Amino acid sequence: MIPREGRSGRGSTRSxxxxxxxxxxxxxxxxxxxGLTVSVQRQDGRHVAVDDVSxxxxxxxxxxxxxxxxSGKSLTLRALISLLPPPARVEGGSVFLHGRRLPPAGRQARxxxxxxxxxxxxxxxxxxxxxxxIGGQIAEAPQRLLGLSRRRAWDRAIELLRLxxxxxxxxxxxxxxHQISGGMRQRVAIAIALSTEPSxxxxxxxxxxxxxxxxxxxxxxxDDLRRRLxxxxxxxxxxxxxxxxxCDETAVMYTGRLVETGPSASVLAEPIHPYTRGLLAAIVDxxxxxxxxxxxPGSLPDIERLPPGCTFHPRCFLxxxxxxxxxPELAPAAGVAENHRSACIHRDRLVHA
Amino acid sequence: xxxxxxxxxxxxxxxxxxxxxxxxxKAGELVAVEGASFSLxxxxxxxxxxxxxCGKSTLxxxxxGLLPPDSGRILLHxxxxxxxxxxxxxxxxxxxxxxxxxxxxxxxSVRSTLKELLAVHGLARGAAAERRCRELMALVGLPAGALDxxxxxxxxxxxxxxxxARALAVEPEVIVADEPTSALDVSVQATILALFESxxxxxxxxxxxxxxxxxxxxxxxxxxxxxxxxxxxELGDRSEIFGDPRxxxxxxxxxxxxxxxxxxxxxxxxLSGEPPSPAxxxxxxxxxxxxxxxxxxxxIESPLLAVASDSHALVACHFRDERHTG
Numbered sequence: 001m002i003p004r005e006g007r008s009g010r011g012s013t014r015s016x017x018x019x020x021x022x023x024x025x026x027x028x029x030x031x032x033x034x035g036l037t038v039s040v041q042r043q044d045g046r047h048v049a050v051d052d053v054s055x056x057x058x059x060x061x062x063x064x065x066x067x068x069x070x071s072g073k074s075l076t077l078r079a080l081i082s083l084l085p086p087p088a089r090v091e092g093g094s095v096f097l098h099g100r101r102l103p104p105a106g107r108q109a110r111x112x113x114x115x116x117x118x119x120x121x122x123x124x125x126x127x128x129x130x131x132x133x134i135g136g137q138i139a140e141a142p143q144r145l146l147g148l149s150r151r152r153a154w155d156r157a158i159e160l161l162r163l164x165x166x167x168x169x170x171x172x173x174x175x176x177x178h179q180i181s182g183g184m185r186q187r188v189a190i191a192i193a194l195s196t197e198p199s200x201x202x203x204x205x206x207x208x209x210x211x212x213x214x215x216x217x218x219x220x221x222x223d224d225l226r227r228r229l230x231x232x233x234x235x236x237x238x239x240x241x242x243x244x245x246x247c248d249e250t251a252v253m254y255t256g257r258l259v260e261t262g263p264s265a266s267v268l269a270e271p272i273h274p275y276t277r278g279l280l281a282a283i284v285d286x287x288x289x290x291x292x293x294x295x296x297p298g299s300l301p302d303i304e305r306l307p308p309g310c311t312f313h314p315r316c317f318l319x320x321x322x323x324x325x326x327x328p329e330l331a332p333a334a335g336v337a338e339n340h341r342s343a344c345i346h347r348d349r350l351v352h353a
Numbered sequence: 354x355x356x357x358x359x360x361x362x363x364x365x366x367x368x369x370x371x372x373x374x375x376x377x378x379k380a381g382e383l384v385a386v387e388g389a390s391f392s393l394x395x396x397x398x399x400x401x402x403x404x405x406x407c408g409k410s411t412l413x414x415x416x417x418g419l420l421p422p423d424s425g426r427i428l429l430h431x432x433x434x435x436x437x438x439x440x441x442x443x444x445x446x447x448x449x450x451x452x453x454x455x456x457x458x459x460x461x462s463v464r465s466t467l468k469e470l471l472a473v474h475g476l477a478r479g480a481a482a483e484r485r486c487r488e489l490m491a492l493v494g495l496p497a498g499a500l501d502x503x504x505x506x507x508x509x510x511x512x513x514x515x516x517x518a519r520a521l522a523v524e525p526e527v528i529v530a531d532e533p534t535s536a537l538d539v540s541v542q543a544t545i546l547a548l549f550e551s552x553x554x555x556x557x558x559x560x561x562x563x564x565x566x567x568x569x570x571x572x573x574x575x576x577x578x579x580x581x582x583x584x585x586x587e588l589g590d591r592s593e594i595f596g597d598p599r600x601x602x603x604x605x606x607x608x609x610x611x612x613x614x615x616x617x618x619x620x621x622x623x624l625s626g627e628p629p630s631p632a633x634x635x636x637x638x639x640x641x642x643x644x645x646x647x648x649x650x651x652x653i654e655s656p657l658l659a660v661a662s663d664s665h666a667l668v669a670c671h672f673r674d675e676r677h678t679g
């Protein structure tokens with residue numbers, strides 16, 4: 001691929017001191033999110049849908065964001081790339097790309113992210129233009145954003161198709177989206193996302209619509225690409241097993257809040273938040289056919305009527321009176337991995353329990 | 354190519370014999386299901402697994418009487434219902450679909466939906482119908498008050514329970530469930546799986562469960578049929594399919610399923626490519642172009658679905674007697 005230094009203009013803005021975070025982001029930290037808050041307009045006013053979310057992703061690693069529908073995981077992704085649908089709005093927080101603070105919203109925000117952050121979606125067919133050849137769709141951004149000539153942009157499209165594992169890229173570049181399979185279309189969507197050499201790739205359930213053998217191939221591809229291109233991946237899914245397979249770190253989201261974060265191996269093997277524990281108990285484990293899944297009692301509350309304190313407390317087996325009174329902070333617990341944190345005041349009772 | 358159909362036994366509730374379904378498409382004739390055979394007993398759950406285009410949903414529609422097969426027979430209690438089903442036979446097999454949002458009439462309350470069915474089939478009217486409605490709500494784990502609600506007032510999991518109540522209203526003996534948990538949230542799927550489990554044990558229903566989720570299939574099903582491009586390639590008990598899989602495609606499906614207890618990057622066998630279109634099936638064994646075990650004969654000769662050695666499972670592979678460890 002074209003080396004990162006070879007890009008025009010924009011690269012230099014990274015080191016402008018006035019835009020650099022005072023905290024001094026460590027080298028290799030591709031993406032840092034601090035206190036991201038998003039509200040959604042409903043009939044009776046605005047409600048918080050993403051509440052004070054913070055996390056960091058190092059280049060070459062994958063960060064998994066897991067939650068049920070309505071947990072705010074997709075809104076978080078869209079806020080990161082400044083593509084929030086109109087009823088939603090960023091209320092606060094900062095997004096840093098390689099230590100550089102990005103404008104939160106509007107045209108400026110999109111310009112600052114253009115080419116640096118890319119996103120792939122669940123439905124690859126609707127993400128592609130049905131009346132344009134796939135080679136042209138991949139070549140478009142390098143031509144417009146990187147200033148490549150038509151010829152070079154086309155060569156680059158073919159190179160990208162090869163990178164994402166499309167057989168016979170030179171002739172496939174002339175095909176239209178409907179002529180290739182679902183897995184191939186998702187590969188093309190990844191090629192488009194990578195066409196401007198972004199350092200951050202946001203993935204919104206990219207394998208959910210795919211068959212299981214094809215899902216495995218796409219996960220392998222993302223795993224390979226992040227290492228080779230030093231990509232920081234943020235991967236949103238409702239599927240804990242998929243997250244476990246790809247992501248180094250996992251954050252569990254409930255009603256717009258991160259309730260548990262840490263290394264995937266630790267979070268998904270020894271969870272110290274009752275919600276994560278509930279999710280794991282609710283799924284059927286292919287390797288444990290005997291254990292009966294246990295559903296979490298109750299249902300996900302609507303953001304218009306969130307319970308006070310810890311929003312999970314009405315469904316929680318550990319809840320005490322204090323849980324309804326205070327919003328718990330993400331904090332570490334003794335006896336688990338150092339950076340494994342849980343937003344539960346009873347977290348210590350769940351260690352090795 | 355096909356196997357000898359299992360002899361019809363008295364205990365068999367549902368027998369599917371050599372079902373073939375063809376569709377006309379622009380690309381020519383498409384054989385969606387090729388000679389599928391299996392049987393189902395009372396209180397038994399059979400899982401149909403496979404990827405998109407393998408024919409599992411088409412087969413489900415045949416069983417439910419929604420689609421006549423081009424050849425083959427479907428027997429209920431030993432009597433042939435392939436061509437025409439009397440109303441009483443239609444009642445016997447009911448289907449529950451994946452999407453509870455589109456399979457319920459939004460303009461009818463739950464009570465109206467159920468009472469209409471009870472009246473049409475002449476099962477209950479008036480006070481008896483009301484009693485039966487409440488009984489059905491209890492069976493699917495909903496409060497009697499839910500009868501007054503309209504579908505949009507319920508969550509996905511509750512709607513799926515209503516869809517199950519509607520299927521149960523006509524007192525079926527077989528329920529065909531087509532991906533009944535796929536559209537539901539993770540924390541709700543378990544409750545629907547538990548519901549099917551209780552229907553099987555409480556009512557002794559025979560269940561045909563279609564899913565791409567191998568974990569759910571392993572949890573719920575006594576026997577499993579694995580399909581690839583219209584053919585059943587392996588059919589066996591749960592312990593055989595998951596403990597001693599013989600068909601390379603079954604092995605590949607198991608290897609591709611993401612596991613919660615397994616980190617990334619382990620040595621995994623990956624299939625290359627994707628299932629080809631059912632309109633352009635490869636010759637011989639349809640799986641041979643993707644099969645790591647394939648030899649020359651596989652592209653010429655279709656393997657029979659036959660019993661493998663040291664096993665009761667039926668396997669459609671020339672190398673069915675080879676055991677795979679791990």
